[in-house]
Each structure stands twice: as structure tokens, then as C-alpha cells.
Amino acid sequence: MLSIEGLRVEVEGKEILKGLDLEVNAGEVHAIMGPNGSGKSTLAHVLAGREGYQISGGKLRYLGLDLQELEIEERAHAGIFLAMQYPVELPGVNNMIFLREALNAIRRARGEPEIDALGFMKQVRDKARELNLDEKLLKRSVNAGFSGGEKKRNEVLQMAMLAPKLAILDETDSGLDIDALRIVADGVNLLRSPERALILVTHYQRLLDYIQPDRVHVLAAGRIVRSGGRELALELEEKGYGWLSEEAAA
């Protein structure tokens, strides 16, 4: 589904990703772990097409498409979803209407009919209940005045409604207490399916106690320095990142 080869990315002249390779297939859950500053969020943003990142080398292929040729919203239409580390507030923009507009924009781009208002409402309420997201938040402005946990749950709600093919969760666990983490993880687990791939970008192992990855990758100094199964995450938990960074530097 996603194939990254030798990806090099610069930000303001500084090379952040230095030849990154990654293969993700449909139905898989990958965890990208690594110390702060290793380039995890850069990778997430580059996949979503955010401006300000200079791709200086390598290939980014997604479902046979060259991602670099697609605008941000075109990637969304093609099924890429990024759950943000810091979801922004949109004052005055109703949460439910925002979600409906987004869903309809994606459906239009795919040549599908727009969703009818009643069906949408029912669906969104059901999903919100699953995520233990207070229905009142649906009527409020997008993320405005939401707590950290509410913002993250709102991201997962959007993800559930937009039903992406490739979902990238950027530090979705950061700032969550253990109960919120469990709710978010349950929501994500509901989205696991043979047609869908998930990339979890995280600093800590604990998210992986709740969402079991198929593959774990360690990103250090702009490259994937180690890949393995779930046991790699546990090893990292025990030993920290230091030994891998040293290995990468060597």
C-alpha cells in the first residue's frame, strides 16, 4: 500500500530524514518509535503533504500513486488520514458540520453521492458513543476549549467517520491519562481491518500495550535503524533509545 524508498527530507536547509525506507501493506499496523528529534513527526507530515518540507531524494508511493504529485486534500481524498499531535481549534466552525463537509468533500472527489444529513447524524452519534465522546462536543466548535483527551478522541472520531485506507497517528498517546489512552486505543482497534493500514508514531511503548503492532520500527537520526516485531518495543522500554542512536551514528 505504502512504499517509501530512500526518503530524504530537509527543513529550512537542515536534513531531517536521511534515506528512510518503509513498506506498509494493507491490514498491517506499524509502530514508528524513536527519540525526540529523530524525524517521526516529519515523516507523518511529509506523508500528509504539509508544506515547509523539502523532499530532496527518494520515492513515496501510495496505492500506485506518486504522493509527491498530490496536494494535501488530494491525499485525503485518496484515503490518507493524519491524526494530529496538536489538533488545531477552529472557532465558530461547528464540529459536526466540519466533519460532514469533510466527508462530503471526500465523497465528491471520489464521485460518490453526498451523505444524507440524517444518516450522517446517526452515524456520528453512534461513533461518538463508542469513543465515549460527550455528544455536546459535537455541537461545539472544532476542538475549541476541548481538553487534551477530548481533542484526541475527536481525532479518532474523525478517523472513524472518514474511514481512511492509511491512517497515521502522530503521538496520539501524548498527554493522555491511562483511561483516555484506553478509550482512544479501543477506538483505533475498532478500525483495524484487512483493507486498512495504520502507522502509529509514538515515543512510548505504552500505547503498544493497547494497540498491538505487527511491526515496530525504530527511527533514529533520520533513518530506520531497527525493525522487528512487538518484542522490539519491549526491548526499547527496557534499554531506552541510547544504544540504537549510538549504533546509527557509528
Next chain:
Amino acid sequence: MASPDAGVDRLIQAEYQQGFVTDIESDTLPPGLDEDVIRAISLRKQEPDWMLQKRLEAYRRWLLMSEPQWASLHHPPIDFQAISYFSSPKKGEGPKSLDEVDPELLATYEKLGIPLDEQKALAGVAVDAVFDSVSVATTFRQTLAEAGVIFCAMSEAVREYPELIQRYLGSVVPPQDNFFAALNGAVFSDGTFVYVPKGVRCPMELSTYFRINEANTGQFERTLIVAEEGSQVSYLEGCTAPMRDENQLHAAVVELVALDDATIKYSTVQNWYPGDSQGRGGIYNFVTKRGDCRGARSRISWTQVETGSAITWKYPSCILRGRDSVGEFYSVALTKGRQQADTGTKMIHIGENTRSTIVSKGISAMEGSNAYRGLVRIAGKAENARNHTQCDSLLIGDRCAAHTFPYIEVKNPTAQVEHEATTSKVSEDQLFYCRQRGLSQEDAVSMIINGFCKEVFKELPMEFAVEAQKLLAVSLEGAVG
């Protein structure tokens, strides 16, 4: 704010969509202003002598005044002798029905999407269209007449309802009020008069469309709305203007009088030609709008969406004289290109338990400059007066400017006055977020702007709210690079 950073070069370039000139022969006075010109205007309008005297008195006051300089606006000096003060489509008497209206005029309205037909009646809207300086069509007066509501051209009102006009005209905005009000008092061309009798709820929304069409012709509308005890009226004003190279001066005066328990709601969507991308052309809009809550428990509500004009100088105000009276001001002002707006309101609390609400939303893009200027005055006898002001500015790009000038004068210790102000930017983070969810950049900007303006839009009558949203979307096409 005005950093030379060129990151926003691809900003808002939507061409003015209403730019065309109608070819109709006009009866236009040569440029210049003196007492003879005023006599000529009065004569052409077949006015009684008292009206002429009022005009001359205003003119003499105007001569003693000078143009205000305090606003945060910059423009070359206006040569008041270079302006023609009267222009009228050539036609003797006013038309009695639509059949008598010049077909070309009607075609112009069609182009503007203003249907002067039965459909409007079904939609519950009567239209009194001001084309240049003379009212050419007044519709649905029959329905209104049955309810006892007067809705007619000001020049007609001067002839037909002299007692009412003598009693109320200039009673809220006297000529000595300010330079532009004095000028208007001297040369006002035409406008609208609305009178809602005691206890009557006006059966339809009243609507006037303005259109400036003559090169070099100042426009000096005069509007007077009187709501008698216990009556209610909602008035909509919408404007467009054809593309022009010269700056066109517009100095209207609007007066509202609300007696005991009366309610007046006045809504404006203003989309006059803002000038080209170099700032050439465009309307200079110096307007005095004021409502007098004369009676107890009366209520006056101003809602405005200002997207046009090169210069906007406008402070729709409320004088809260009657006890328990309520004044409201809801405003969205958008400036882009070289547009400048200095706009806001005045809430003058005189009576006991008077309340006022101010919600002002300023949006600046490209090199637009937007100033909110508002006065809240609580007089000594205004026991328990309350005001809440919310003043938000939104910046798009980094070459625009937003200013806030709140003036608060409180002379009564029981007053409660609150002022909240915020300034924010349409951030790259917000746009990225929206686009990542599948929205186009334009839809994202439009959604963020509409969200920002929501509190004001919800005050507009439904059809106007839709129009206003469309207008903002059109104005901001390609807004952020």
C-alpha cells in the same frame, strides 16, 4: 503588521462581479456646490419652501465645518467642487407601476439579480430601488398601505407627508452633527421613508437596493424610519455599484426613531466597488447612521456586513434614551487589497436600565486596513446600564492591519461595561488541518471566516445571511497563497 514579506502574493484577486455601467441618459447638474445648486436640486424635486430652507441651513453649517481627520484612513483630499450633486435618469414624473419603468433600468436590476416582481412578494420582501438619485420603482405599497405602513421615496414623502418629515427628519442626525451629515442635509438626493403606525407589525421585510451609476456623482441618500409605539419593522439594505475609475463619494444619512415598545431591525450588506488592485477607483463611503430609542422598552438593532468600498467611515449608533431600551450592533467588515475601513458604533446610554450589545468582527487580508472604533457612554442618570462589547479581528497574511479603538465613558457607578477583544490569524495550521480532512483551500478559508462571523450572520434575516456568506466567499476567492 505591515511587514514587506511577500509570502502572500497570491492573495484575493476576485474581480468585482458587479462592474458594468448602464447606458441611460441622465439629467445631471454640472459639478460644484453653492446655494444655487441647492435651489436647483430643490426645484427639480418640486419641494416645498420649508425643505429648501432646511437644505440651505444645512449648507451654511457645512461651510463652517471641516472634514474630520481623526479616523484611521488615508486618502487624497476630496474636491467637493468637482462633484456633481444631482443626477436623475431622464423621466418626468415618477412611474406609477413597473410598466412605466425604463426597461433598461429593469434589465440592470436583473443583472444584479434583483427581481422586481411578484416573486419578491411571495418571498415577503418589498423593494424600493434607488437608482442613482431618484427612486424609480416602488413596489408592494398596496399591501403595506393596507397595514398603514408608509414605504416610499424620500422626495415623495416630503411632498405627501410634510408633517411627519418636518417632525422627524434631522431629529436624530441634525445637520450640525458632522461634516458629512451637514453635506447630506444640504444636497440629499433621495432615499427612503418608512413609517410604521402604532401597534403595527410590518407585514414584510422592507428592502432597498442602492446603485451608484453616474460618473462623478456624489450619492447622498437620506433614510428615515419611524416606528410608532408598539410597532415592529425589519429593513434590509443592500448595495452594489458598477466599475469606475474615479473615486465616488457617498455620504448617506440614516435616521431611526423607535417610540415606546417599538423595535427596528436594520440590516446592511454593502458591496460597493472597492477599487482595483492598485487602489484606483472605488467608493468613498462616509455614512452617518443613528437610531434613537426614544421610547421606553424600545429596541434598535444594527447588523452590517461590509465588504465593499475603498473607504468606509461608518458608525451606526444607538441613543438609548427610553428606560429599558436596548441597542445592538453586529458587524462584519472585510478589507482586502487597498481597502480601508474605520467602522464601529456608539452606544449612548441615557435612560435607566438600558442595555447594549456590540459584536464586531473585522477581517483584513492583503494590504487591507481595518479599524474598530466604538464609544460606550453611560450618562449620569443611566442607572443600571449594561454594555457588552466583543471585538474580534482576523488577519489573513502578514501585510494587513487591524486596529481597535474603544472609548468608554462612564458617569454612573451602577453601570456594568465589559469589553473583550481578540486578534487572530487564519493560521497555516488551520488550513493544513482542514485540507488534511479533504477540504479545498478555498472551502477551508471560507469555513474559517464564516465560523469567525457566525455570531453576526445569525442576526441577519435568513436570505440575507446566505447572500452575505456568498459575498464573503466571493470576496475571498484565492485568499491565501
